[in-house]
Amino acid sequence: MPETKTLETTTKTINALISGITKRQEDFDYTMTELGELAKAGGYTVVADVRQKADFPTGATYFGSGKVEEIREAAELHDASVVIVNDELSPSQLRNLEKQIKRHVVDRTQLILDIFGTRARSKQAKMQVEIAQLRYALPRLRNQTAGFDQQGGGSTGGGGAALANRGSGETQLEMDKRVLTKRISHIKHALLDEEQNAATRSSQRTASDIPTVALVGYTNSGKSTTMNGLLNLYADRPTDKQVFEKDMLFATLDTSVRRIDLPGNRQFLLSDTVGFVGKLPTKLVDSFKATLAEAKNADLLIHVVDYADDHYPEMMKVTEKTLKDIGIDENVPVIEAFNKADLRADHAEFPEVNGNQLIYSARDDASLRKLADMIEARIFANQVTATYQIPFTDGAAVNYINSVAKIAKTDYNETGTLITATMSKAQAARVQKYALEAE
Ligand SMILES: Nc1nc2c(ncn2[C@@H]2O[C@H](COP(=O)(O)OP(=O)(O)OP(=O)(O)O)[C@@H](O)[C@H]2O)c(=O)[nH]1
Ligand SMILES: [Mg+2]
Incomplete structure (x- = not known):
């Protein structure tokens, strides 16, 4: 041989x-x-x-x-x-x-x-996987045993080998098929409910006008480590919010969303999503579309790449193709984040910025600060700076500006508060009626 x-x-x-x-x-x-x-x-x-x-x-x-x-x-x-x-x-x-x-x-x-x-782990991820498993198992159901030891197999799938070989006669097979089909439609309904809840949560977040940033990329590239690193530097109680990171394929299946507070009231929501791999089953991609909606609606994508793996160019291609399959808008800006620079054999310098690319290590604070700067420059690029004259009767507007904007100056006069602040167009629209003419 x-x-x-x-x-x-x-x-x-x-x-x-x-x-x-x-x-x-x-x-x-x-x-x-x-x-x-x-x-x-x-x-x-x-x-x-x-x-x-x-x-x-x-x-x-x-x-x-x-x-x-x-x-x-x-x-x-x-x-x-x-x-x-x-x-x-x-x-x-x-x-x-x-x-x-x-x-x-x-x-x-x-x-x-x-x-x-x-x-x-989550209910939603479990249901998404089960649907994909059942859709895979359905055409593979069969009557007869294959004539070898069924116990030796390692298939742990919900629908796979366990269901595949039991029963005898056509009626049993048909019954099995009916059970599976029914189960698929049942989970689909339950999942739809779950997704609607998630969509509500997601739209509530959008309504708060906080920009959203999604970490995407190949499995094991360091998305979760990057998220944890940013949380460490910029979150209130970072230890409460850490996500699971591990040197294994598909450590993360559930989308986690966390708020990052950069200095100067510059907040954004960061989401960590499922990783990709070559030949990811279409059924699975379909099932995970809802989870990946976080990435779809993002204002900015961070494409995390394992720069220490020689195969990173192939991995990038797979990621780009998968993003396309999911239907992610090609106009969403992307930062290409080449991670694990500390492991590079050629000792590449890091952190290093080149246009939309960053060479960095998710385990290095200076790198994470650079990444935060790049994020800030992109998502807060279209911001407006204005001075607002707010009457004392509208304390809520003052609170709103203080909570979302980067404040340059606050003064008081007889009628109210004068604030010069920078915020997104959507946020500014909410207090537009108080804006003074720009000088
Ligand atoms: N040396 C080094 N290791 C890193 C770096 N970033 C991540 N790792 C390690 O790489 C492994 C994978 O990291 P994760 O953050 O779990 O990767 P992920 O992209 O979230 O992976 P999935 O959730 O499986 O898609 C972990 O063992 C990390 O500790 C880095 O900059 N340097
Ligand atoms: Mg992960």
Whole structure:
């Protein structure tokens, strides 16, 4: 078996063989490395790696027949109970492969769905993942058992293997399908309610005229670490508000929104969102559209990039494509934030600003201050400065200005308060009637 490599095993989990077809793409090696990372995140130990060079997959079994046999032998030799494939397989390809390899076959989509399934925390994220899992499972429901040990599989998905092989006879299958379809529509309704609540919260925030900034990017690039760093420097009680960060794929599935208070009353809302990965299942992207609405409605995006990973250009492309798929307006300004500069082999200087790009480290305060400056310059760019003459009878207007604006000067005369302040156009519109003619 010339193309089989034995890889080191560390923890005692389910042994898996990873496999893929290269269509001579440059990024193939990288997608296979990433598949290995995804497998680890899914609780597998990768014990072997089999690859085929082909222009297109074989219809019935995805791999060519010789390669299928090679995979079967390698799986046996390395004691792999699961074979993971680097693409989404059709239901029949999956069935045929399982029959011939006599192992559980998990495709890239199922693997990602499983990881999301174990990571989802909030009610909304759990429902979004379950819908994607059920939509994946529905066409894959089947009557007969594949004739191998069903217990060995690592699929933890809500709808996957657990539901796939039970029952006998067509009526059972039809019943299963009906149950699944009903469940999908039930969750969809519940999710819609949940999303409407979220939309209300989101529009309430917009109504407060505070600009919003969203952190987006590839998984593990450092979005959550960046958010925590900014909170540390600029939030009231930063420790209460920290989000979860960890060196693993898909640490964050839920969107968190936090208020950042820059000096001089310059507040904005910062949201941390789910990370992206190559070949993110469309069903999953669809399900997460609502969560990603925070990014969609943002005034500014911070595209966080793992600058210490050689594959960062590919990762950036995936992120840009995913943002497009979600329907994010191309006119939303973006800061490209090249993170983890401290880990660069070439010891790149940081922080360093170049137009809309920042080279930085989320673990470095000077870097985070630079990022905050860049954010401030962009979201407060279209602000208006004016002097307002507010009668003593409208204390609320004075309070409003003091709470949202950057104040240059406050004076009093016989009729009221004179404030010179800078704020967004939307905020200024609320107190426009008190504005004095500009000199
Ligand atoms: N050395 C170094 N490590 C960093 C830096 N920024 C983030 N990390 C580490 O990178 C790992 C991933 O960081 P996260 O902030 O969880 O990444 P994320 O983008 O939120 O990832 P997901 O939530 O999975 O999408 C963590 O172990 C961080 O400690 C950095 O500037 N330097
Ligand atoms: Mg995160």
